[in-house]
Amino acid sequence: MNFIKNNLSESKKKINVALTFRIYESDIKSSEFANFKIVDFSDVLLKNNYHPSKDSELKILEYLSKEIINSEDNIVIYNTGSSLEDFDTISEMLKPHELIINNILVPNESKRQQQLADGQKAYRDHSRWLNFYPGEIEENHKYFAEKIKTLKAKYQNTETKILEI
Numbered sequence: 001m002n003f004i005k006n007n008l009s010e011s012k013k014k015i016n017v018a019l020t021f022r023i024y025e026s027d028i029k030s031s032e033f034a035n036f037k038i039v040d041f042s043d044v045l046l047k048n049n050y051h052p053s054k055d056s057e058l059k060i061l062e063y064l065s066k067e068i069i070n071s072e073d074n075i076v077i078y079n080t081g082s083s084l085e086d087f088d089t090i091s092e093m094l095k096p097h098e099l100i101i102n103n104i105l106v107p108n109e110s111k112r113q114q115q116l117a118d119g120q121k122a123y124r125d126h127s128r129w130l131n132f133y134p135g136e137i138e139e140n141h142k143y144f145a146e147k148i149k150t151l152k153a154k155y156q157n158t159e160t161k162i163l164e165i
Contacts (some may be wrong), residue, residue, distance in 0.1 A: 014025065014098075014099075015073065015075060015099065016067050016075075016102045016103070017074075017075055017099060017100065017101050018075070018101070018102060018104070019078075019087065019090070019105070020076070020077070020080055020105045021105065021151070022107055022144070022149075023105045023106065023107060023165065025040065026107070027165055028078060028165075031105075033076045033165075034103070035074075036073070036074040037071060037075045037076070038075075039072040039075060039076070039077045040077075040078060041079040041080045044063050044067045044077065050063065053080065061086060061093065062093065064077060064090060065090055065093035065094060067118055068090075068099060069099065084147060084150060087104060087151075088147055091160070099126060100159050100160060102160065103160070104151060104160060104162050104163070105163050105164075106163070106165075107165070110165035112141065112144065112145065115141070116137065116141040118140070119137040119141070120137055121139050123137050144157050148164075
């Protein structure tokens with residue numbers, strides 16, 4: 001990974017890093033992470049002149065890692081992690097800088113139930129315009145719950161904590 005070689009630097013102060021998996025900014029601002037620097041991942045992409053047809057998935061994660069590495073403050077970046085493997089890749093990019101992902105924030109059960117209810121309502125109200133089959137909303141909800149379980153199991157014995165907020 002050229003990114004790691006090109007961005008090796010002196011270790012700096014220890015910062016706490018939190019990434020999110022389907023968490024809204026408003027949920028962060030009302031949590032224990034409210035005093036962290038809060039960054040929208042889409043702003044990171046804009047700052048780096050991201051172009052979907054030119055930048056690879058790995059390049060996107062490099063932008064994210066660079067934002068963390070260059071941060072002087074504890075940082076939460078939301079709208080991150082489209083796949084579970086993204087967190088592993090980011091962790092590897094941070095290791096040479098002696099940084100880790102301290103927390104991955106996921107929606108708690110009540111927020112997931114609310115997301116399900118909102119999806120079901122949208123389907124009832126707009127099913128003729130949505131390209132979903134009956135039951136797909138519920139399947140997606142179950143699939144997301146399984147992803148959270150997988151994430152928790154994967155990071156169970158690591159320094160990274162999966163927190164439901």
